[in-house]
Amino acid sequence: MLELRLLQGSLLKKVLEAIKDLVTDANFDCSATGFSLQAMDSSHVALVALLLRAEGFEHYRCDRNLSMGMNLNNMSKMLKCAGNDDIITIKADDGGDTVTFMFESPNQDKISDFEMKLMDIDSEHLGIPETEYEAIIRMPSQEFARICRDLSTIGDTVVISASKEGVKFSTKGDIGSANVVCRQNTSVDKPEDATVIEIQQPVSLTFALRYMNSFTKATPLSNTVTVSMSNELPVVVEYKIAEMGYIRFYLAPKIEE
Amino acid sequence: TPVQNDLNEFYAMV
Numbered sequence A: 001m002l003e004l005r006l007l008q009g010s011l012l013k014k015v016l017e018a019i020k021d022l023v024t025d026a027n028f029d030c031s032a033t034g035f036s037l038q039a040m041d042s043s044h045v046a047l048v049a050l051l052l053r054a055e056g057f058e059h060y061r062c063d064r065n066l067s068m069g070m071n072l073n074n075m076s077k078m079l080k081c082a083g084n085d086d087i088i089t090i091k092a093d094d095g096g097d098t099v100t101f102m103f104e105s106p107n108q109d110k111i112s113d114f115e116m117k118l119m120d121i122d123s124e125h126l127g128i129p130e131t132e133y134e135a136i137i138r139m140p141s142q143e144f145a146r147i148c149r150d151l152s153t154i155g156d157t158v159v160i161s162a163s164k165e166g167v168k169f170s171t172k173g174d175i176g177s178a179n180v181v182c183r184q185n186t187s188v189d190k191p192e193d194a195t196v197i198e199i200q201q202p203v204s205l206t207f208a209l210r211y212m213n214s215f216t217k218a219t220p221l222s223n224t225v226t227v228s229m230s231n232e233l234p235v236v237v238e239y240k241i242a243e244m245g246y247i248r249f250y251l252a253p254k255i256e257e
Numbered sequence B: 001t002p003v004q005n006d007l008n009e010f011y012a013m014v
Helices: A009-019 A072-079 A141-152 A209-221
Strands: A002-006 A025-030 A034-040 A046-053 A059-062 A066-071 A087-092 A098-104 A111-117 A135-140 A157-163 A166-173 A176-182 A196-199 A203-208 A224-229 A235-241 A245-251
Touching (some): A002 A009, A009 A046, A009 A087, A009 A209, A009 A235, A009 A245, A046 A209, A066 A072, A072 A111, A135 A141, A135 A166, A141 A176, A141 A209, A141 A224, A157 A196, A203 A209
Antiparallel strands (some): A002 A059, A002 A087, A025 A034, A025 A066, A034 A046, A087 A098, A135 A196, A157 A166, A157 A203, A166 A176, A224 A235
């Protein structure tokens, strides 16, 4: 038996909007720790890892570990039927082949339940070791989204170069080239507006902008984004989900042969 | 031109 009651149902709606274009089908894993997911895109270039900790739910009952295969597009269709202020409860029976999403309006005058068929998905779980990254950039998530969107109108790839001086985003295309440099800036009124760059050594990596733009669909989840890089390793783009956990995107770099 | 790598080249399947 599984029953997870999330007061801030809009969080789950935003999570689905953030990942449904990257991943088609995925297993949601439920354990005593929380509600989580790890899934790669069909080309195995990008991976999303989601964690919503048990403590973040108003009620969290998970009698035994359960893995539920869902089509994210169908799940998104159902969650779109929930109001932004609704409380969402996820319910499933052990060994069952459906999951139920229950939506309660804030004043309890409307209660809906939507039952969705589960699917069997071969799980492809990657072991991602804890890594000390050589460059960690924290910046406003909207700024990062703006840069990725702007550069993708010029080129297909972005070179992200981080040094003590700042972080440079560069692209080239048929019509020309573009560079955006963000310097460390901590003298801001609100901490979420700061750009903070922690550097162990300079890092420069090349990525497909198509994926970066897809990751920025998580922008509504957090005011800030953290980009962690080491030379010749996948980048991690992390959006913290307030008091609940995180959504992390991993993207393999493009490397000169 | 840089070549796109797969994540499997960096992380092992578990």
